[in-house]
Amino acid sequence: MYVRKFEADSLDEALKTIKRDLGPDAIILKTVTNKGLKGAFKKKRIEVTAAISEENYVAKSKVDNVLDEDQKQTFYSDQASYIKEKIQSHNMTEQKSTAASSYGSMGLNKPVKTVKEMGNKIKSSLDDFLTGPATAEPQQRTTPLQTQRIEEPTLGYDNFIDEEPTTRATSMDSITNEADNQLVEMQRNKIDELEQKLYELTQSVERLDKREPIGVYELRTTLRSLDISDSYIQDLTKKALFELSENQTTDADVVFEFALREMIKSINVEMPLFSTIDENSAPAITVMVSDSSSGQTSMLQKIAALKPDSVLIRNTEFDNTGSFTEKVFGMDVVKTNGIAEIVSECRRATEQGKTVFVDYKTGNDEVGEDGVPNNTKKFIDGLRRAFDNVEVLVTLSAIHSELYNRKVVAKYRSLANGLVVSHLDECLNFGALFNIGEDHPEQPFKFFGTGEVVPDDLESATAERILAGIFQFE
Template sequence: MKIKKYEVFDMKEAIELIKRDLGPDAVILSTKKIVKNNSFGLFSRPMIEVTAAIDYEPQTDKKSKDKGVNTKYEKEKLDIEDIANKLGLDKLEVVLKEISEIKKQLSEIRNKSKDDIHTADLPERLIPYFNIMLKNGVDDLIAYKFLKRVEKRISSELNRAQLSNLLVQLLGEIIPIEKDYFSSLKQKVIALIGPTGVGKTTTIAKMAATLSLKLQKKVGLITIDTFRIGAVEQLRTYADIVNIPLKVASTPEELKEHIYELSGLDYIFLDSMGRSQYDEAQIRELLKFIEISPVITPILVLSMSSNHDEMYDTFDRYKLLKPEYLIFTKLDETRRFGPLINVPILKKIPILLFTTGQNVPEDIEIPDGRKIAMKLLSDIQKVWRD
């Protein structure tokens, strides 16, 4: 029998050394923890002293040898499991679970601390409004900065109703909106851009119908959405109902020709193909259409029914097309209206229009800062029309 001792930092290293020196048939006889002083007289990292041995037996037939190997393998396996238990490794799962719980608690403390930092220097009577704004999806920094800005303008004599009215007024004043989209558009070719499913085609129909039927403006439509099944026919149906011309452009050059053909009209609406905000190649392809004429005004359409956190990412992806305004659709499909202030303020771009349902042309609104503010400061979450 050959016996050998090893001083290692972990069992994996010990097993590798044992197999190298003594072969796969070796067995572990004992283990113990040891601590040695290093060269500076200080305790170094704890080590494990492992004693292993190999018993040289006479050669037997292959069957007996295989059986012996299997027996020794099982013994080695049991020895290692026993060692793991002695070292406390059997409790690893419990330890990991405890660590996970600690991380969760730290995360909760961190989030709570963030709110505490924002509210620490706010007057006590403003803290409920901070919490209401967060509940409605307003960015915490926007909420904090707004309340700090108006803090000095608030008299201690104001009752709760008067304070609420004042906050609604002041919040409504800082929301970037365009109050008259009919006269604000510098160019008369309006291109609606944005991801698939946000409601671009329906919104174009509402805008075109409002201008044509209510304001007696001459309106034309151009679509470059030739990829989506039924997209052209949907827009053609709207065009026939309102009795306005519709053109289809498959290339940037065709778009340029159609804009020239319709140049005598008051407004031209361009319906673009919807693409995922993550499809950079398709967005760049759309850019070729937008750049074909300097009279095109891009407007980014965002749906309130989508993931609110992804709206910033959508804007960043589409900013390549240089949108000048925002249109928020499907306000009737949410009760949290925070993006109506978050995106315009953080991205420095005004809101042009809202849509609040599927009815054409009724469900469209010019934004009102005070109405938005009332929703953001309302403790009772209501649908937009309420």
């Protein structure tokens, strides 16, 4: 590495000097501005420390040996890329000429002097030195540098500057055009990405700035306070914004009426099987299943009291108590011990043309891999194989939490044909019942129990009844 300091009045002047003395490959190591004593008694000077590798410095020196001072001044005032290209071209030409005169640095084809010739030359030279006159002029030695300059007379400034100008211009233009095309393509891609991001940000800002209509906002707030699920509220508000006009969405009454119509459609209700079959069909068997404390027994008593000439079958394996209500209304109650007796009593009753209601208690039945109690599943499957009209209803209690009722529905939904809700008069969260009905449309509501009086506190399930409880309608 060759390092040198340069001083000049300005930075431009220093850089020109560096390019002329060290070449275009010089590296700036440090720049110092000397302002003199407090900047008043000495003119400001720029001191630049530059360096260049020995290989590049030797290559530049070979070019300097060919040029005179005026040619150097003209040559080094050109662009740095052009100067660098010409220096490299000169060195390549020199290497080719050297390779043409010998086989590399080994010099295998150079003339070799014999020992005898060398001895005669040394002897004659010594004799001439001893006998020759003192005033004889010493033989002038030729330095390697002088030899090089003599051997290369054709590499003058004119040939050096004018070497292949068309090729240089064409190659430089093609390289420049290719680089410009790549740069333009990169910039276009970046612009496209930025425009896409800007569009997305604009859409997000518009959604944030755009306020929700007052009618839709009030509906959303009201439904959330009534424990309606967020997913349903989101779907309902989207539908309201799509189907209602802009003026209608600002009217709370219009939006509320629209919500009521849509919510009624979301609640599925049906009549029970035993009330829909005709006289010519086989009697229906209605089985009610649930977990403990759901009001299942009282619901069956109310239904059986309304249906004359029916049989109420109860498995006394889990319940061996009688009921005063059953005696008062003269219900035909059959108590059994096990599934086999229940099936036998069902066959006997249906042969007599009676409607059968089964109060089935699962007890501590083991749950299978599908989440359904094993014995209950076997019992229901056996009834459906043996009889034509079998309906299974799951009993839910309105005083239980939504989470608990959801677990009961999930437990029996593969067996059930509908839902029965007890204790509706004590319900504090009709929104939970709405959510269950909306999430399980395949399980329609059949009956609602509204009190303890048999059989008066029983009504057919309707969507209006649940909405009346949700919005506290009279």
